[in-house]
Every structure is written in structure tokens, then in C-alpha cells.
Amino acid sequence: GQSLEQPSEVTAVEGAIVQINCTYQTSGFYGLSWYQQHDGGAPTFLSYNALDGLEETGRFSSFLSRSDSYGYLLLQELQMKDSASYFCALSYNTDKLIFGTGTRLQVFP
């Protein structure tokens, strides 16, 4: 089967850096995506890694290592508005995504 594991919860303070890990047990996938979801809201796309390495988008960066079967989302200069749930998702083919169970990030002042 296909499974993606994430920590259930992460806490940090404003201005800090936090890393949210995503490990998986599969091969032959196209890439790894990250989504953000605020409480009561809809998921929104953050980033996508098709290749190994780091992708940077403003304060957010995402990393993929196929040889180590893991990826992570790095959030820098944390702000209160970054408090949300973050989901990794694998593209096994061009048709669909399989999502992880999500990590709830709480940012404290």
C-alpha cells in the first residue's frame, strides 16, 4: 500500500524556523506536493518537488530525497498566520494525489 507519515503536531514561536517531515514507503512516483489548510478552510497548494533537492518559494521551502524516501517543508520567519495544518501528498501517476495525515503547526507569540 501507499502511506505517508507526518508528525501529528509541531509547535514553534514567531520568528523561528520549523521543519515538517514527510516519510513514505513507495517508489515510482512523480513528485511530492505540500498543501496548507487553516482551520475551517480549504487546502491550498504550496509547493511541488519533481526532482530531488530544494525548492524555495518566499519564506517556504520544500525538499525531496528519493534515495532517503523523505521530504520536508521548511517554514522560515514564522508568523502567527502560519498556524495551520500542512499536508504532504504524492503523485503516483498524473491522475491523482495521495495525501498524508497532516501536521498541525501552532505558532506562539
Place this chain on the structure above:
Amino acid sequence: NAGVTQTPKFRVLKTGQSMTLLCAQDMNHEYMYWYRQDPGMGLRLIHYSVGEGTTAKGEVPDGYNVSRLKKQNFLLGLESAAPSQTSVYFCASSYSFSYEQYFGPGTRLTVT
């Protein structure tokens, strides 16, 4: 552009009742998806469509049916609702390759 819209936003059903959830997108996307989200379970794919007139099963298709008669609309049907179908349902769409999906606001369904 409205993006992806879902109707209704909330619904309460009794066990055994039927209903249809409507998803509409105005971005001319080929692919559309229906997910359910339960606490601690993340997003699980119910059914999806890669184009008008096509549908396919996802991870948790039992108890649901879908139709994609028009490119912009994707309907999710529950023929005989069960309490286990209490969940938040999200619709999403994407141009083609699935990694960047645009989600609707969700429908909160309670089955008593």
C-alpha cells in the same frame, strides 16, 4: 473567477436518505476530484474524473457515485446515507497533471 464552488455548504441527513453534492469550476480544468476529510485522517480520495464523461474510483469509493456530464461540473451522490459518511467533503480541480489542485470551500455533512 469564482474558482471552485460547492453546494450545499452544510447538510444534515437521516440514515437512508439520499443527496447529491454539486461541484462547479470555472477554470476550464480537465481533472476534478472528490475527497472526504475526517479528523486525523487527512484527505482521502473518493472518486475522480480526468475529463468530461469519465470517472474513476479513488481510495474510498464505496457508498458513493459520481457523474461528470459537463466539463465544469462534478456531482457526488450518496444513495443511502450512513452515519459513517459524516464528514467534510471537498471538491478539487486541476489543469491536467494532478500535483497542483484547487479546492472548493467544502461541504459539512452530518448523517444521524
